[in-house]
Amino acid sequence: MALGVAALGGATALALNAISDNLVFFYSPSDLNSRHITGAHRMRIGGLVEDGSIARGPDGRVVFRITDGKADIPVVYHGILPDLFRQGQGVVAEGRLMPGGVFDASTVLAKHDERYMPKEVVDALKRSGHWQEGAANPAAAPLAATAARLR
Amino acid sequence: MLSRFANPARFVRVSAALLPWCAGVSIALILLGLYLALIASPPDYQQGEAVRIMYVHVPSAWMALNVYLFVAAASAVALVWRHPLAEVAARAAAPIGACFTFVCLTTGSLWGRPMWGTWWVWDARLTSVLVLFFLYLGYIALVNGFDDPARGSRAGSLLAVVGVVNLPIIKFSVDWWNTLHQPASVLRLGKPTIALSMLAPLLVMASGFTVLFVTLLLIRMRTDLKQRRIRALQLDRLTPAPAPPHTESGLPARPVAAREGI
Numbered sequence: 001m002a003l004g005v006a007a008l009g010g011a012t013a014l015a016l017n018a019i020s021d022n023l024v025f026f027y028s029p030s031d032l033n034s035r036h037i038t039g040a041h042r043m044r045i046g047g048l049v050e051d052g053s054i055a056r057g058p059d060g061r062v063v064f065r066i067t068d069g070k071a072d073i074p075v076v077y078h079g080i081l082p083d084l085f086r087q088g089q090g091v092v093a094e095g096r097l098m099p100g101g102v103f104d105a106s107t108v109l110a111k112h113d114e115r116y117m118p119k120e121v122v123d124a125l126k127r128s129g130h131w132q133e134g135a136a137n138p139a140a141a142p143l144a145a146t147a148a149r150l151r
Numbered sequence: 152m153l154s155r156f157a158n159p160a161r162f163v164r165v166s167a168a169l170l171p172w173c174a175g176v177s178i179a180l181i182l183l184g185l186y187l188a189l190i191a192s193p194p195d196y197q198q199g200e201a202v203r204i205m206y207v208h209v210p211s212a213w214m215a216l217n218v219y220l221f222v223a224a225a226s227a228v229a230l231v232w233r234h235p236l237a238e239v240a241a242r243a244a245a246p247i248g249a250c251f252t253f254v255c256l257t258t259g260s261l262w263g264r265p266m267w268g269t270w271w272v273w274d275a276r277l278t279s280v281l282v283l284f285f286l287y288l289g290y291i292a293l294v295n296g297f298d299d300p301a302r303g304s305r306a307g308s309l310l311a312v313v314g315v316v317n318l319p320i321i322k323f324s325v326d327w328w329n330t331l332h333q334p335a336s337v338l339r340l341g342k343p344t345i346a347l348s349m350l351a352p353l354l355v356m357a358s359g360f361t362v363l364f365v366t367l368l369l370i371r372m373r374t375d376l377k378q379r380r381i382r383a384l385q386l387d388r389l390t391p392a393p394a395p396p397h398t399e400s401g402l403p404a405r406p407v408a409a410r411e412g413i
Contacts, residue, residue: 012316025274025329046329082268084197092331109267114336116202116345118193 026092029071045073045103046092046111054087066093066103077105084110159376162236166369173366180359187352195349202349204262209337210357211255214364215283216318218248222290223315226308236372238304241311242294243371247364249287256280267331275324276332279317286314 026046045066053065062081065072075093085091090111095104125131188206195202225241228234259277260270271277294300294307325334336345343350 008313008316016320025272025331080268083265084267107269109269109272109331111331112197112266112333114333114339114344116198116205116336116349117196118346118348119196120193121346122196 028068029066029073030068032073032097033071042094042096044092044094045075046090047072049085049087049089049091051087066091073101073103075103075105075108077108079106079108081108082110084112159236159239163373163376166373170366170369170373173362173369177359177362177366180355180362184352184356184359187355192349192352193346198266201262201265204258205349206352206356208255208258208262209353210360211251211258212280213357214360215248215252215255215280216321217361218244218251218364219283219287219311219314219318222248222287223311226311229304230308230312238308239372239375240368241308242304243375244364244368245287245290245294245311247367247371249284249291251360251364252280252284252287256284269331272331274330274332275328276321276330279321279324283314283317283321286310286317290314 026044028047029045032045047066047068050065050067050072053063055063057063060078062077063074064077065074067073075095077093077095085108090113092109092111093103093105094107094109098104122131184206189203192203192206194200222241222244225237225244228237229241259280263272264270290307290311293310294303297303297306322335322338324330325332337343337350337353345353
């Protein structure tokens with residue numbers, strides 16, 4: 001019985017370890033630099049939409065930059081953006097890295113944080129200076145710092 | 152202590168008294184929860200009115216995990232102590248849990264489309280919950296897949312117990328890996344990151360769903376016990392009452408339920 005539990009635990013740990021690299025849903029812009037990922041295959045880039053970087057072309061093209069505070073990458077996208085897409089918002093773009101270092105996205109998904117609050121509460125927190133962008137999520141703390149700096 | 156409740160006849164008596172109360176409380180809680188969730192609670196600062204999907208999605212997700220834990224615990228008791236009611240309880244709970252998982256997946260999909268911009272992604276959270284749904288379906292198929300229900304139950308119980316490893320994976324998937332799904336808001340270290348005006352309807356809905364589960368579980372267990380009794384009685388009628396000694400060995404063994412007089 002105990003042996004069975006141990007074997008099961010070991011197998012699970014091994015399986016989790018083996019697939020953990022594939023379970024990464026997206027890479028950050030600095031992962032892109034450190035891992036020397038080239039643009040041959042489709043991938044996802046996640047981060048915050050850099051403030052003031054959104055530019056819309058006449059043909060419906062949108063150009064913006066995704067940043068994680070340490071690195072950023074220009075993204076080109078042609079299509080309908082999710083409702084939550086805006087400056088400082090977490091997004092995940094799926095597409096290919098072009099030779100010029102521009103990320104050609106075929107899909108842009110919006111990420112939202114785990115905070116649920118009525119608008120009045122957020123406004124009150126912002127007025128009193130207790131509101132921190134992305135502060136609830138430790139993993140997003142570097143992102144939040146950047147977002148605050150950019151704002 | 153265990154044997155006091157192991158008596159299926161006693162269970163049928165006690166559950167008959169409990170059932171109307173459970174049904175009434177669950178309906179009242181869910182109606183109150185729906186009023187709070189859909190009318191009385193404020194829209195979210197970021198998601199607006201779409202946040203109201205949360206009041207069904209999150210309690211379903213909690214129930215999906217909790218019911219699985221219940222099925223696994225009942226299966227373990229059935230495996231170790233051969234508790235006659237534990238096996239009935241595990242079998243009865245699994246389809247209810249599968250339904251909660253299905254509701255969680257569909258409401259999540261409906262929520263993801265306007266907020267994230269997609270119906271479905273293969274991130275760790277969504278994929279592990281889909282695995283949970285398949286575990287439920289696998290368990291249900293396995294316990295019903297044998298001619299001998301006892302063998303089916305043993306195989307199913309084993310699957311249910313082993314499948315428990317998926318529960319922490321689901322819970323912590325959002326912390327261990329980069330996922331599109333956001334981290335936990337309520338069951339986390341530190342204070343919940345959800346405003347009280349939104350947490351209250353969520354908790355009312357969650358308790359309503361919990362009592363609803365108990366209600367459905369009692370109904371399904373009672374039905375199962377009655378079906379076993381019917382089968383036992385039918386077998387009794389097929390069996391000639393004063394069995395002549397020389398044919399006795401050829402008779403089919405009477406099921407457990409008949410011997411225990413449920």
